[in-house]
Amino acid sequence: MKTFNVPVIYRSPLISAIKQQRKQQDKMKKDFTPTALDFGPVKILLARHFGFCYGVENAIEIAFRTVDENEGKRIFLLSEMIHNPQVNSDLLSRGVRFIMDTGGKQLIPWESLNPDDIVIIPAFGTTLEIESRLSALGITPLQYNTTCPFVERVWNKADQIGKKDYTVIIHGKPKHEETRATFSHSQSVTPTVVVKDIHEAEKLAAYIRGEQPADSFYEAFKGQYSEGFDVTKDLQRVGVVNQTTMLASETQSIADYIRGVMQQHYQLEDAQVQERFADTRDTLCYATNDNQTAVTGMLEAQADLAIVVGGYNSSNTSHLVELCEEKLPTYYIASEEKLLSRDEISHWDFHHSQELHSTGYLPAKTPVTIMLTSGASCPDAVVEGVIRKLLSFWDLEDEVEKMSINFTA
Structure with a gap:
C-alpha cells in the first residue's frame, strides 16, 4: 500500500516499531490479538490495528503540501479536514480557515471568496451543490481534493446500482459530512434514503411491506430522503451503502435484514434476490473493519479498563468506544491532557x-491492565503521549524508549 509524507510530529517511534513488527509477523492480517506492553505495575494491551488510515494520511499529505506550495495565497477548508483536534488546529495555525463547521453552519460567507483562493475538499468529500457553488465563484472545486478513496468507492457503487434502477439506502448519520456528501451524489442518480441504525431500517421495512400508510413516511424520515421520493414505488428495488465510519457489523446487519425483507415480501428464491436487492458488500471500509475487528479481538483478553483516544466528533472513534463499553469501563479521551492524575480523568x-470528570478510574491494586486503541484520525504520537502519561503515574516514563528499542531490534 502507498506510503504518505505525513508530518513527523504525528509519528511515534514506539508505535511505528510495534506496527512494523506486527505487520511482518502477520502479513495476511489474520491475527487480531493485542500487543502486550508490560511495564510491571501497569500493563497496556494495544489493539492490533488503530490510528491513521489510508484516507486520513492521504488527506494530511495533500493539505500540508497545498499549504507549503501556496505561500501568500488564501487557503480554505470546506470544514474540518478530519475529525481530530490536533490536526485541524495545526492547519489553522498555518493560516488555513474553515468555511463551515462540521454541522454545515457557515463561518465564512461564500461571497467573500474569489477565484484566486484555494479551497481544500476535506476527507469526507462534499456535495455536488457545494461543488457547483465553488465553480460559480471561479474556483475549480476538485483541484485540492482530499476525499478518501474509500468514500468515493461508496459513491461509485451508489452510482452503479442507481443506474440499474435500485433505490439507495444509506446507513449513516444524517448530519455527518460524509453522509451528506454521499446522499448528494446518490440522489443525483437515483431515489435515496438515509437510515441511521437498525431501528430505522426496521421502520423502513414497514413501508416496503406496505404495513404503514405511505404518507406517514415523509414525516418519519423527514430530512432523510431525496426530493420527489415516492414511497409507493421507490422501495421496490433497493441496495444498501454506508457512511464508511459506521459500525461495519451494523451495516452488514442492516443489509442482511433488508435483503431478507425483500426476499420474503416478494417471495424470491435465493437465486432471484438480486432482482430486488443489490449486492453492495464491497463498500465496507477496510480500516473501519480492521480497527473494529481489532477491538473485538482485544476484548477477548482480560483487563481493568479501556481507553479510546480520538476527536470527540469522530464517528469511527465513537464506535470503538461502543464496542469497548459492552465489556468493561471505558474512557474516551482526546489526548493525554485528559489524564489529569492517577485518580482523576476528564472523558x-x-x-x-x-x-465528564471521574475519579478512581485506575484501580488501586497493581498490576493494572489497560486496553488502548484510537480512532482512524488520531495521530500515533497522541497514543504514545497517552502511554507516557499513564506511565508517569508510576514514574516509568523512561521505559518508553527501552520498549521502542525492544520492538526495533
Whole structure:
C-alpha cells in the first residue's frame, strides 16, 4: 500500500516499531490479538490495528503540501479536514480557515471568496451543490481534493446500482459530512434514503411491506430522503451503502435484514434476490473493519479498563468506544491532557455529548491492565503521549524508549 509524507510530529517511534513488527509477523492480517506492553505495575494491551488510515494520511499529505506550495495565497477548508483536534488546529495555525463547521453552519460567507483562493475538499468529500457553488465563484472545486478513496468507492457503487434502477439506502448519520456528501451524489442518480441504525431500517421495512400508510413516511424520515421520493414505488428495488465510519457489523446487519425483507415480501428464491436487492458488500471500509475487528479481538483478553483516544466528533472513534463499553469501563479521551492524575480523568460521554470528570478510574491494586486503541484520525504520537502519561503515574516514563528499542531490534 502507498506510503504518505505525513508530518513527523504525528509519528511515534514506539508505535511505528510495534506496527512494523506486527505487520511482518502477520502479513495476511489474520491475527487480531493485542500487543502486550508490560511495564510491571501497569500493563497496556494495544489493539492490533488503530490510528491513521489510508484516507486520513492521504488527506494530511495533500493539505500540508497545498499549504507549503501556496505561500501568500488564501487557503480554505470546506470544514474540518478530519475529525481530530490536533490536526485541524495545526492547519489553522498555518493560516488555513474553515468555511463551515462540521454541522454545515457557515463561518465564512461564500461571497467573500474569489477565484484566486484555494479551497481544500476535506476527507469526507462534499456535495455536488457545494461543488457547483465553488465553480460559480471561479474556483475549480476538485483541484485540492482530499476525499478518501474509500468514500468515493461508496459513491461509485451508489452510482452503479442507481443506474440499474435500485433505490439507495444509506446507513449513516444524517448530519455527518460524509453522509451528506454521499446522499448528494446518490440522489443525483437515483431515489435515496438515509437510515441511521437498525431501528430505522426496521421502520423502513414497514413501508416496503406496505404495513404503514405511505404518507406517514415523509414525516418519519423527514430530512432523510431525496426530493420527489415516492414511497409507493421507490422501495421496490433497493441496495444498501454506508457512511464508511459506521459500525461495519451494523451495516452488514442492516443489509442482511433488508435483503431478507425483500426476499420474503416478494417471495424470491435465493437465486432471484438480486432482482430486488443489490449486492453492495464491497463498500465496507477496510480500516473501519480492521480497527473494529481489532477491538473485538482485544476484548477477548482480560483487563481493568479501556481507553479510546480520538476527536470527540469522530464517528469511527465513537464506535470503538461502543464496542469497548459492552465489556468493561471505558474512557474516551482526546489526548493525554485528559489524564489529569492517577485518580482523576476528564472523558467524553458521546451518548449525551458532554465531558465528564471521574475519579478512581485506575484501580488501586497493581498490576493494572489497560486496553488502548484510537480512532482512524488520531495521530500515533497522541497514543504514545497517552502511554507516557499513564506511565508517569508510576514514574516509568523512561521505559518508553527501552520498549521502542525492544520492538526495533
